[in-house]
Structures are given as structure tokens and as C-alpha cells.
Amino acid sequence: MSTTFPVSTTSRDWRIEVVGMGEEPRIREGKAAPSGEVTYASGCILRVARKDGAIKADKTASIHVIQPAAIYELGVLYEAAGRVYVQPYLTGGGDSARLAYSITCERLVPVQGGAAPRGAKGDE
Numbered sequence: 001m002s003t004t005f006p007v008s009t010t011s012r013d014w015r016i017e018v019v020g021m022g023e024e025p026r027i028r029e030g031k032a033a034p035s036g037e038v039t040y041a042s043g044c045i046l047r048v049a050r051k052d053g054a055i056k057a058d059k060t061a062s063i064h065v066i067q068p069a070a071i072y073e074l075g076v077l078y079e080a081a082g083r084v085y086v087q088p089y090l091t092g093g094g095d096s097a098r099l100a101y102s103i104t105c106e107r108l109v110p111v112q113g114g115a116a117p118r119g120a121k122g123d124e
Helices: none
Strands: 007-010 017-019 045-049 055-058 061-065 076-091 098-115
Antiparallel strands (some): 076 098
């Protein structure tokens, strides 16, 4: 059996944490979730724990939602809830090609006590 994409999982099995950028979600025309549902660009930035434990912003991932909030407040931490789909893809071409991820979450909900620390490394 071969690997198939997108990877379909849940927020319980694969934790996704993002920081809001103060944007209202925007509908993604012609880009439905694997389930066929409409998706929205969240405008949020993925936060990733590096090997050394530092939390960094990862701008190679785009974060989408199926059931969007009205707005994702600037500096507020959100986590995925429900289904999660992850689709890797290549950006650019030739020697400048790099791996990126399209991550679609059922919902993004505020993390308890979830304000991103001001000036935290990677949150600039």
C-alpha cells in the first residue's frame, strides 16, 4: 500500500496551534476540504516547537478552516478542534522548490489562557 494525501487525522492525534493575525476568514473559491465542504483562509500563522524546544512561526504552512470564527484576534493563540487534513505541496520550481503544507482544520478555538507572549521569538 502506498501513502495517500491529504493525511486525514483529528486534533486529538495531531495538535495544531496557531496565532491569530486579526483577520476575518476569507472563503477559498474552488478549494473544498476533502470532505467536499467549503473552506476559509484563516490568516493565522502556524506555531511549531523546534528540536531545541523554541516555539517558532512557520510561514510555510497555510491554515484553513471549515467552520470559521468571525475573526481570529491578533495575538490570540488558537488550536484545532475536530478533523484535520494535511496536504504537502511544492512551491516554486527547480533549485528554489520547497515543501509547504496546506492544513485544513474543522475549527480553530481559543487556547485556555491563550495570548501569545509579546515579542516572543518567532511571533514577530
